[in-house]
Amino acid sequence: xxxxxxxxxxxxxxxxxxxxxxxxxxxxxxxxxxxxxxxxxxxxxxxxxxxxxxxxxxxxxxxxxxxxxxxxxxxxxxxxxxxxxxxxxxxxxxxxxxxxxxxxxxxxxxxxxxxxxxxxxxxxxxxxxxxxxxxxxxxxxxxxxxxxxxxxxxxxxxxxxxxxxxxxxxxxxxxxxxxxxxxxxxxxxxxxxxxxxxxxxxxxxxxxxxxxxxxxxxxxxxxxxxxxxxxxxxxxxxxxxxxxxxxxxxxxxxxxxxxxxxxxxxxxxxxxxxxxxxxxxxxxxxxxxxxxxxxxxxxxxxxxxxxxxxxxxxxxxxxxxxxxxxxxxxxxxxxxxxxxxxxxxxxxxxxxxxxx
Amino acid sequence: xxxxxxxxxxxxxxxxxxxxxxxxxxxxxxxxxxxxxxxxxxxxxxxxxxxxxxxxxxxxxxxxxxxxxxxxxxxxxxxxxxxxxxxxxxxxxxxxxxxxxxxxxxxxxxxxxxxxxxxxxxxxxxxxxxxxxxxxxxxxxxxxxxxxxxxxxxxxxxxxxxxxxxxxxxxxxxxxxxxxxxxxxxxxxxxxxxxxxxxxxxxxxxxxxxxxxxxxxxx
Numbered sequence: 002x003x004x005x006x007x008x009x010x011x012x013x014x015x016x017x018x019x020x021x022x023x024x025x026x027x028x029x030x031x032x033x034x035x036x037x038x039x040x041x042x043x044x045x046x047x048x049x050x051x052x053x054x055x056x057x058x059x060x061x062x063x064x065x066x067x068x069x070x071x072x073x074x075x076x077x078x079x080x081x082x083x084x085x086x087x088x089x090x091x092x093x094x095x096x097x098x099x100x101x102x103x104x105x106x107x108x109x110x111x112x113x114x115x116x117x118x119x120x121x122x123x124x125x126x127x128x129x130x131x132x133x134x135x136x137x138x139x140x141x142x143x144x145x146x147x148x149x150x151x152x153x154x155x156x157x158x159x160x161x162x163x164x165x166x167x168x169x170x171x172x173x174x175x176x177x178x179x180x181x182x183x184x185x186x187x188x189x190x191x192x193x194x195x196x197x198x199x200x201x202x203x204x205x206x207x208x209x210x211x212x213x214x215x216x217x218x219x220x221x222x223x224x225x226x227x228x229x230x231x232x233x234x235x236x237x238x239x240x241x242x243x244x245x246x247x248x249x250x251x252x253x254x255x256x257x258x259x260x261x262x263x264x265x266x267x268x269x270x271x272x273x274x275x276x277x278x279x280x281x282x283x284x285x286x287x288x289x290x291x292x293x294x295x296x297x298x299x300x301x302x303x304x305x306x307x308x309x310x311x312x313x314x315x316x317x318x319x320x321x322x323x324x325x326x327x328x329x330x331x332x333x334x335x336x337x338x339x340x341x342x343x344x345x346x347x348x349x350x351x352x353x354x355x356x357x
Numbered sequence: 358x359x360x361x362x363x364x365x366x367x368x369x370x371x372x373x374x375x376x377x378x379x380x381x382x383x384x385x386x387x388x389x390x391x392x393x394x395x396x397x398x399x400x401x402x403x404x405x406x407x408x409x410x411x412x413x414x415x416x417x418x419x420x421x422x423x424x425x426x427x428x429x430x431x432x433x434x435x436x437x438x439x440x441x442x443x444x445x446x447x448x449x450x451x452x453x454x455x456x457x458x459x460x461x462x463x464x465x466x467x468x469x470x471x472x473x474x475x476x477x478x479x480x481x482x483x484x485x486x487x488x489x490x491x492x493x494x495x496x497x498x499x500x501x502x503x504x505x506x507x508x509x510x511x512x513x514x515x516x517x518x519x520x521x522x523x524x525x526x527x528x529x530x531x532x533x534x535x536x537x538x539x540x541x542x543x544x545x546x547x548x549x550x551x552x553x554x555x556x557x558x559x560x561x562x563x564x565x566x567x568x569x570x571x572x573x574x575x576x
Binding site: 060086 | 571
């Protein structure tokens with residue numbers, strides 16, 4: 002048994018048979034998650050995220066490959082043993098999946114009842130969990146009386162009741178508003194720190210990865226195409242899809258009030274509008290000053306966003322430029338050389354963005 | 358109204374209640390598990406058995422397509438076998454139960470179909486057995502809808518029981534036909550109708566009250 006690894010997926014494949022033929026939802030997935038780690042898998046819809054997380058507790062049977070959780074290969078277990086193993090793998094869902102006929106307390110008690118826990122011993126487990134998730138005063142409420150964030154807290158308390166080693170989060174914050182999302186992600190981190198729980202989550206939002214993950218994997222068309230420590234991932238993304246995801250949380254377009262004047266092609270008395278995408282490797286350099294002094298660009302900043310992931314800065318900047326054509330090209334070639342993605346996204350008339 | 362008629366009305370009401378209650382109980386005892394089985398054996402469900410599901414569905418549809426008055430006569434040999442006679446309230450319970458079983462099975466199945474599949478998935482993820490899922494998830498979650506359906510069934514049985522009365526089954530229907538129709542006594546006819554209306558009202562109110570008591574979502 003290897004105690005340094007909590008979850009191992011080895012050569013995992015998942016195929017679905019449809020009338021149109023076989024679809025491979027997961028293609029040779031190899032993944033290790035260490036104990037106490039929060040591992041996030043990001044992917045677009047249809048990338049196979051749901052299949053992947055459902056293979057970890059065998060809600061979906063992999064077509065081939067191994068799923069090893071806490072040293073136990075789940076794929077070879079008999080039904081009864083699998084049920085037993087599942088009690089040590091908590092799971093929370095996008096739509097919470099609480100029992101509407103039960104109160105908050107009884108919903109948490111549900112997972113204990115399944116393990117035939119004695120009623121008298123339940124208070125001892127449930128009350129501290131309600132305290133931890135901030136639901137002590139909602140004990141006797143029914144799910145219909147709770148907000149989305151509170152429902153997810155109940156689901157978390159329910160998942161923790163059987164003291165699992167692992168918590169699987171299936172788009173757990175996708176149905177919540179940004180503020181509630183943050184509080185839930187904060188809670189997950191808090192739980193990990195207190196209980197040394199291993200968390201595997203799937204999401205389509207980069208902000209979730211940024212907010213709480215230690216490591217991240219990108220799933221694209223059933224392939225795990227990139228995997229890294231979160232800071233490294235933002236600093237040195239390897240694939241274009243990774244870069245797209247990184248910048249996806251920053252505004253990429255002009256505000257509508259300006260955008261409506263932007264022309265697709267160059268006309269007399271217009272200036273090019275450029276989008277600069279700055280990765281951590283370049284974001285801290287004085288790029289703007291450099292462009293002005295070395296290439297004589299006159300730069301009008303239309304929109305700018307910088308963000309930090311751990312100690313790494315990254316950003317997207319939209320600028321209008323005035324300068325000689327040849328110098329514009331030289332400048333863009335220079336940006337390309339130092340690894341900044343610069344792209345002309347339109348042309349803005351002089352009377353909208355004047356260069357005095 | 359003479360005392361004899363009053364006595365007859367009371368007796369007939371009790372007979373109707375007896376037929377309806379016993380038939381409802383029997384039909385629920387058989388129909389509820391049948392409905393659950395129908396649901397569980399559906400494609401994509403936890404005990405997926407498409408062939409079994411299809412067979413059950415066909416049998417249920419066949420029973421439901423026979424009008425009650427014909428079913429009642431068609432099953433007379435079976436009634437004789439079970440009760441020993443084909444006349445009287447006890448005999449009427451056999452076709453009444455038979456007519457209600459498939460109805461309840463379908464009502465239960467459709468109540469279960471309303472449950473969010475995510476709940477079953479969550480229970481499976483927590484290591485629930487199929488039996489635990491039935492007992493702790495399916496029945497409690499579908500309970501208000503099931504009660505609604507059972508109320509509907511019981512009320513239909515009041516009507517069916519009157520039909521059974523017409524062919525010697527006893528109860529209010531029997532009384533209405535013999536005294537109200539054949540002896541031209543509109544008084545008896547009106548009173549039996551009033552009693553039936555009262556019975557249905559009470560049953561519906563009780564059902565509604567139960568649903569309200571067990572339903573914990575208002576939106």
